[in-house]
Amino acid sequence: MPRxxxxxxxxxxxxxxxPVLIDWGGDPDAWWAAVxxxxxxxxxxxxxxxxxxxxEGRYNCSSSALGTVVGLLGLLNPRPGHRVLEGGTGTxxxxxxxxxxxxxxxxxxxxxxxxxxxxxxxxxxxxxxxQPHLIVGDGAAGCPDRAPxxxxxxxxxxxxxxxxxxxxxxxxxxxxxxLLTFFRPGCQARPxxxxxxxxxxxDVSHRFRAGG
Numbered sequence: 001m002p003r004x005x006x007x008x009x010x011x012x013x014x015x016x017x018x019p020v021l022i023d024w025g026g027d028p029d030a031w032w033a034a035v036x037x038x039x040x041x042x043x044x045x046x047x048x049x050x051x052x053x054x055x056e057g058r059y060n061c062s063s064s065a066l067g068t069v070v071g072l073l074g075l076l077n078p079r080p081g082h083r084v085l086e087g088g089t090g091t092x093x094x095x096x097x098x099x100x101x102x103x104x105x106x107x108x109x110x111x112x113x114x115x116x117x118x119x120x121x122x123x124x125x126x127x128x129x130x131q132p133h134l135i136v137g138d139g140a141a142g143c144p145d146r147a148p149x150x151x152x153x154x155x156x157x158x159x160x161x162x163x164x165x166x167x168x169x170x171x172x173x174x175x176x177x178x179l180l181t182f183f184r185p186g187c188q189a190r191p192x193x194x195x196x197x198x199x200x201x202x203d204v205s206h207r208f209r210a211g212g
Contacts, residue, residue, distance in 0.1 A: 001093065001096045001097050001100055001128065001130075002128065003035055003036065003063065003066075003093055004032070004035045004036070005124055005127050005128055006063060006091040006092055006093035006096070006121075006124045007035050007041055007043065007063050007091065008043055008052075009023065009024040009025060009031070010022070010023050010024070010025075010052050010053065011031075011034070011041040011042060011043050011052060011063075012041065012042040012045075012052055012055060012059075013034040013037070013039045013040075013041050014039050014040045014041070014042065014062075014065075015039060019042065019055050020034070021052070021053060021055055022034045022035075022041070037066075038065055038066050038067060039065055040062050040063065040064050040065040040068070041062060041063045042059045042061070042062045043061045043062055043063060043090075043091055044059075044060055044061035044062075044114075044117065045057030045058060045059065045060070046058050046060065047060055047114065048114075048116060060114075061090050061091065061114070061117055062090070062091075063090070063091050063093055064094070064155065069093075069094060069097070072153065072176055072178075073094075073097065073098075073101070073153075075174075075176045076151050076153050076174060076176045077151075077174065078098055078101045078102050078106075078150075078151050078153075079101070079102070079106075080101075080102060080103040080105055080106060081102065081103065081105040081106045082101075082102045082106045082150040082151050083102075083106060083107050083109075083146070083148070083149045083150050083151075083170070084098050084102055084106065084107070084108045084109070084149060084150065084151045084152070084153060085109050085111075085142055085143065085146075085147075085149040085151070085152045085153070085165070085168065086098060086108060086109065086110040086111065086132075086139075086152075086153045086154070086155065087111055087139030087140070087142075087152070087153070087154040087155065087156065087165075087177075088110075088111070088112065088113075088139055088154060088155035088156040089110040089111065089112035089117065089118055089121045089134060090112065090117060090121065090155055091117075091120075091121060091124065092110075092120075092121030092122070092124045092125045092130075093124075094153070094155055095108055095110040095121070095125060095130065095132045095134075096124075096125055096128055096130040096132075098110075098132070098153065099125075099130040099131065099132050100130070107132075107133065107146070108132035108133065109132065109133045109135065109143050109146045109149070110132045110133070110134055110135070111134075111135045111136075111137055111138070111139040111141075111142075111143065112134070112135070112136055112137075112139070113136070113137065113138060113139065114136075115136050118134060118135075118136045121134065122134055133146065139154070139156070140162040140164065140165075141162070141164050142162070142164040142165055142167075142168045143168070144164075144167075144168055147167075147168035147169075147170075148168060148169060148170035148173070149168055149169055149170060149173060150170050150172070150173050150174075151173060151174055151175075151176075152165045152168075152169060152173065152174070152175040152176070152177075153176055153177075154175075154176065154177035154178065155178075156178070157177075157178045157179070157180045158177050158178065158179060158180060159180050161175065161177065
């Protein structure tokens with residue numbers, strides 16, 4: 001699934017020493033190298049209020065690092081025919097990957113809180129022929145109308161796991177999400193840890209993996 005169709009012409013590649021502006025119009029070679037390199041690429045700052053060329057602001061949308069995407073999808077293990085709920089459509093690239101992995105017999109329901117991001121993701125997904133069901137709304141609420149889900153994949157960092165995801169999960173479902181804090185008060189997880197949960201008839205077991 002081509003990543004470049006989901007990355008804007010201007011973005012911020014997150015290098016070890018800070019964000020690096022990439023601009024297809026100014027330096028297409030550097031842009032292509034970043035798009036197919038290992039780094040995450042920030043695609044929106046401050047909910048669109050700050051131009052990416054400013055290079056400073058709150059990151060609220062990105063094309064995740066390739067290693068992160070591969071790692072999370074490896075934990076999720078989506079298979080042909082699975083019904084997947086995705087929290088955070090973002091650029092739409094992961095939704096496209098999930099749609100490919102579950103095939104025609106499966107389905108992907110992807111929720112994005114930012115209407116502008118959702119619209120752009122829809123255009124990018126259409127360009128590659130992917131057809132997930134896209135919703136603009138609160139991903140924490142899930143989508144009960146399309147439940148139950150065999151897999152729940154979350155792209156944004158969470159502090160707690162919304163119970164709606166568990167309620168909408170099918171028996172044997174797997175939930176994978178980047179974790180910001182553990183459930184126990186006072187027990188902190190560094191950003192980049194991952195929670196992997198298995199749902200069996202409302203009984204939930206979970207594992208924490210450091211480093212995402």
